[in-house]
Structure formats: C-alpha cells, structure tokens
Amino acid sequence: MRPVRTAFAGALLGTLVLTGCGQSGTTASTSAAPAASPTTTATTGTDTTGTGFPVTVEAANGKVTIERRPERIISLSAVHTETLFAIGAGPQVIAVDDQSNHPPQAPKTALSGYKPNVEAIVAEKPDLVILSDDLEQIVAQLGKVNVPVLLETAPADLDAAYDQMTDLGAATGNQDRAGELVTGMKASLAKLAAETPKDHELTYYHELDQTPYAVTSTTFIGQIYGIFGLTNIADKAPDPAGGYPKLSAEFVAEADPDLIFLADVKCCGQSKATLAERPGWKGLSAIRNDQVVQLDDDIASRWGPRVVDFAETVGAAVAKAAGR
Numbered sequence: 658m659r660p661v662r663t664a665f666a667g668a669l670l671g672t673l674v675l676t677g678c679g680q681s682g683t684t685a686s687t688s689a690a691p692a693a694s695p696t697t698t699a700t701t702g703t704d705t706t707g708t709g710f711p712v713t714v715e716a717a718n719g720k721v722t723i724e725r726r727p728e729r730i731i732s733l734s735a736v737h738t739e740t741l742f743a744i745g746a747g748p749q750v751i752a753v754d755d756q757s758n759h760p761p762q763a764p765k766t767a768l769s770g771y772k773p774n775v776e777a778i779v780a781e782k783p784d785l786v787i788l789s790d791d792l793e794q795i796v797a798q799l800g801k802v803n804v805p806v807l808l809e810t811a812p813a814d815l816d817a818a819y820d821q822m823t824d825l826g827a828a829t830g831n832q833d834r835a836g837e838l839v840t841g842m843k844a845s846l847a848k849l850a851a852e853t854p855k856d857h858e859l860t861y862y863h864e865l866d867q868t869p870y871a872v873t874s875t876t877f878i879g880q881i882y883g884i885f886g887l888t889n890i891a892d893k894a895p896d897p898a899g900g901y902p903k904l905s906a907e908f909v910a911e912a913d914p915d916l917i918f919l920a921d922v923k924c925c926g927q928s929k930a931t932l933a934e935r936p937g938w939k940g941l942s943a944i945r946n947d948q949v950v951q952l953d954d955d956i957a958s959r960w961g962p963r964v965v966d967f968a969e970t971v972g973a974a975v976a977k978a979a980g981r
Contacts, residue, residue: 734789
C-alpha cells in the first residue's frame with residue numbers, strides 16, 4: 658500500500674497506501690504531501706429503512722448521500738478494506754482491490770485501485786464504492802452510471818484518520834462499531850505512550866523508500882513517533898515537501914539518528930545490512946548499536962485500525978533504545 662501526496666506528494670503517499678509500500682520494482686519518483694482530508698461529518702435524514710438511513714457523509718468528493726444501508730460494497734483501497742472489516746461491515750463487502758491483503762477473509766479480486774476499470778466495477782453491481790484516490794477520474798465515471806462513491810483520501814493527521822473511520826461507520830450503518838474502534842485506538846495509543854520511557858533524547862529516521870523519502874512530524878506517521886517523545890531528523894529537511902521530503906544520503910548521515918525505522922522491507926528488501934552498504938552509512942549510530950527496526954510495510958503506511966500495531970513496534974524499539 659503506498660501504505661494512503663499533492664500533485665507530487667499525492668502520488669507518493671497514495672501509492673504507498675494502495676500497495677503497502679509498493680510492489681517489488683516500484684518506487685516513488687515524486688514527492689509532496691497528501692492534501693489534507695476535509696473534516697468529514699455524517700448526518701441522517703428521514704429513516705426509511707430502520708437503520709439510520711438516508712445518511713449524508715461529507716468526504717473528499719463532497720457531500721455523498723446514501724439512501725439505504727449498502728449491502729454490495731466495493732473497496733478499492735487497502736486501508737479502507739481494513740477499516741470496513743474492523744467496524745463490522747465485512748459481510749457487506751462483496752469485492753476488494755488486488756492490493757487489499759488484510760484481513761485474510763476480504764474478498765480479494767483482480768480489481769485495481771491503480772487503474773480502476775469502470776466496466777469491471779459496475780459488473781459487480783455495487784451499491785457503494787469506497788476509494789482513497791481518484792485515479793483515472795473514476796469518481797466522475799462512476800457518477801455517470803449512478804454508482805455512489807465515497808472518496809476518503811490520505812489524511813493529514815490522526816484526527817482526520819479517525820474522522821474517516823467514523824464516516825465509513827455512518828456510510829455503512831455501523832456507526833456504533835466505528836465509534837468503539839476510534840475510542841479503543843485512542844485509549845491504546847495513550848496507554849502505550851504512558852508505558853514507554855520518556856526520559857531520553859532519541860532521534861529517528863523513518864524511511865518510506867530507499868530514494869530515500871522520509872516523513873516529518875506533521876504527518877499521521879510522524880504523529881505516532883511523536884507520542885513517544887522522539888525527535889524526527891526529517892523535520893530539518895531543506896524542503897519539507899508537505900511532510901514527505903526526499904532526503905539526501907549525506908543529510909541522514911550527518912544527522913546520525915539513534916533509531917532507523919524501515920518501511921521499505923517487503924517492497925524493497927531493505928535491512929540493516931543494506932543500509933550499511935550505502936555510502937557513509939556504515940558508521941551510523943543506529944547501525945552500530947543495532948537500532949534498525951524493520952517494519953511491516955503495510956502496517957506502517959496505512960492509517961487504519963493497525964495504527965496501534967505500528968505504535969506497539971515503535972514503543973518497543975524506544976524502550977530497547979532507552980535501555981528499559
């Protein structure tokens with residue numbers, strides 16, 4: 658998934674989100690940050706179904722009114738697939754894109770989130786299509802054939818990610834479960850932050866790919882590190898690129914981070930050993946002290962329910978580095 662960047666960045670994070678870090682051989686070639694998702698709200702009108710519908714959700718593609726509880730949902734976004742199943746909407750999902758690899762029971766198909774095909778989508782007779790990117794102008798294409806579409810793009814921060822989960826709950830008739838999910842995630846993150854030692858001055862570098870692209874503290878990924886009191890070396894990048902700067906190898910070597918987190922493991926085979934082969938990196942503190950953390954590419958790039966799993970990995974690394 659890449660997993661959900663502006664003209665430049667929209668492509669980078671969106672690509673990571675769709676593939677979970679990309680498939681082997683694919684790399685991001687541009688940088689920039691994802692446009693912030695609009696604050697989204699859901700309102701209900703006259704209930705004609707007994708389940709709180711119709712409901713209007715304000716998403717990236719404007720106000721979307723869903724007349725009845727959808728029973729044939731298609732998700733063309735790996736992160737939204739995860740959320741749909743986490744909020745209890747799994748039985749309503751009839752098809753997901755070829756990059757949706759979690760949970761295992763998701764009905765994976767050959768449908769593509771990269772190159773969505775309107776004819777193939779319509780053939781499934783969906784009553785709601787959920788996207789994280791408007792590629793190939795698919796939103797407008799589906800609108801022409803009267804297929805409801807909910808576009809929830811890469812969020813600027815965790816609050817926006819929580820809003821999207823709430824939106825999906827409202828749009829699918831699972832609002833209570835979505836609220837429980839968000840509340841539980843917030844509580845888990847707060848617990849992890851409280852249990853992790855803060856009396857340290859550790860710096861870190863999070864690598865999206867070996868270009869290398871990184872993330873700043875303004876992104877939802879950076880916010881996870883922030884709850885553990887870590888200092889992000891990318892925050893001093895000459896060009897923050899909307900939160901997803903391209904760093905030079907020299908910049909990283911000079912910053913010499915205490916911790917390095919790799920989100921390009923499955924896609925690109927990166928490890929402590931491959932980092933040590935980069936010019937000027939063999940002597941980095943994180944490499945010498947065995948503080949290079951290999952992340953699950955998908956978990957580290959998706960802003961869905963498994964954000965807590967990502968935070969648990971970070972917390973454990975911080976505790977180890979702090980000597981606890």
